[in-house]
Amino acid sequence: MTTFAQRAAAILPGGVNSPVRAWNGVGGEPVPIASAKGAHVTDADGREYVDLIGSWGPAILGHAHPTVVQAVQEAAARGLSFGATTVREVELAEEIRGRYAPAERVRLVSTGTEATMTAIRLARGATGRSKIVKFAGLYHGHSDSLLVAAGSGLATSGVPDSAGVTRGAAADTIVVPYGDEEALTDAFAEHGPSIAAVITEAAPANMGTITPPLGFNRLIGTLCRNEGAVFIVDEVLTGFRAGPAGYWGVERDADIAAGVDPWQPDLVTFGKVIGGGMPVAALGGRADLMEQLAPLGPVYQAGTLSGNPVAVAAGLATMRLLTDDVYARLSRTADALAGGVSEALGDAGIRHAVGRAGTLFSVFLGLSEPPVTFEHAAAQDTAAFARMFHALNGAGVQLPPSAFETWFVSHAHGDAEVAQVVDAVRAWAASEA
Numbered sequence: 001m002t003t004f005a006q007r008a009a010a011i012l013p014g015g016v017n018s019p020v021r022a023w024n025g026v027g028g029e030p031v032p033i034a035s036a037k038g039a040h041v042t043d044a045d046g047r048e049y050v051d052l053i054g055s056w057g058p059a060i061l062g063h064a065h066p067t068v069v070q071a072v073q074e075a076a077a078r079g080l081s082f083g084a085t086t087v088r089e090v091e092l093a094e095e096i097r098g099r100y101a102p103a104e105r106v107r108l109v110s111t112g113t114e115a116t117m118t119a120i121r122l123a124r125g126a127t128g129r130s131k132i133v134k135f136a137g138l139y140h141g142h143s144d145s146l147l148v149a150a151g152s153g154l155a156t157s158g159v160p161d162s163a164g165v166t167r168g169a170a171a172d173t174i175v176v177p178y179g180d181e182e183a184l185t186d187a188f189a190e191h192g193p194s195i196a197a198v199i200t201e202a203a204p205a206n207m208g209t210i211t212p213p214l215g216f217n218r219l220i221g222t223l224c225r226n227e228g229a230v231f232i233v234d235e236v237l238t239g240f241r242a243g244p245a246g247y248w249g250v251e252r253d254a255d256i257a258a259g260v261d262p263w264q265p266d267l268v269t270f271g272k273v274i275g276g277g278m279p280v281a282a283l284g285g286r287a288d289l290m291e292q293l294a295p296l297g298p299v300y301q302a303g304t305l306s307g308n309p310v311a312v313a314a315g316l317a318t319m320r321l322l323t324d325d326v327y328a329r330l331s332r333t334a335d336a337l338a339g340g341v342s343e344a345l346g347d348a349g350i351r352h353a354v355g356r357a358g359t360l361f362s363v364f365l366g367l368s369e370p371p372v373t374f375e376h377a378a379a380q381d382t383a384a385f386a387r388m389f390h391a392l393n394g395a396g397v398q399l400p401p402s403a404f405e406t407w408f409v410s411h412a413h414g415d416a417e418v419a420q421v422v423d424a425v426r427a428w429a430a431s432e433a
């Protein structure tokens, strides 16, 4: 009999429409998901799981929140797409700026990839320079110049990380190890006048969750300002999830508490949460830079479905529900889950480290310290993770199918879900001992 995974693989390359959904990192065959509600997803065989994927970030309120669903239904009934500006697009952009002051102007797009791609083009257009600096192991979507990964200790000129990306497209990307102040400073010393931008995740969350070393974001901002380069902060994953003003807000609040002036991105990208599960992403930033975008300026960017009214309805309803209470609960849940999982692993003598960034966290098996660089994150025990993944799956818990992902909690996750996950980890850990 043909399994679903075999049927899917016969038509969709790898059986998926986005590679992270495949179980290549853990082995085995995924069962299709049929529905989701609150903290749970249900597969096509009717099995329910506590969900720690959360649509890879957007489902911050839990799945199918009634207010969001109603907003989408009402918007759909008014028309799916007009190709003209709507009131709600303006309201969503205002909502973003109201929470994240450096986003003085906002352009809505449909995916995080479009947002970061546009940010790079805008930085190049505004500075007239070609080179960009990115950090090894950080993900910014799949546009050509950003599909360039690792260099080792020293800053290296990029080589493509994907077939189909030309050496030319990668040659202008300089890759630096994350958190390495010396390598970053050296990159500026060597290439400064030709650097258009540095792009970083506000807190890296695509090689597991990484806490940015104290002062690293500030250093990037200072080097960019001194050299006339654009400081691009990618908050597609962390935005309005790591905290009420993304990870920028987490560091801003800490700076203010310490009596230090907060650092500011020149451009910032959002996605995931701002669409509430629908395709909405955004580029924001300094007004003088953003006004270089078409139709005001010479940097072209466009989209038939940008600011789509149904998608925007989901995003706006989600953002308006994100109160301080929601973040306080998310934070408590992340603490309880990360702490409970760590204790269960520790009790069984399983070496591990927990990476944290605001309400985001992930677990690195086999490491004794939370990593900062990709090299360190890659030294985790991925085989042990695969065993834990399958044990948890059997116990009704859906983990991301890769050791390099964040564990996403939502406002709908409560004590019962935390207990179920911690018990499942404890049972697996005992079986490993």
Ligand code: PLP
Binding pocket: 056, 110, 111, 112, 113, 114, 116, 139, 140, 141, 142, 201, 206, 234, 235, 236, 237, 238, 271, 272, 281
């Ligand atoms: N930037 C970051 C930090 C991301 O995590 C992602 C996706 O996971 C992207 C950009 C790309 O967003 P999208 O998948 O919507 O194109």
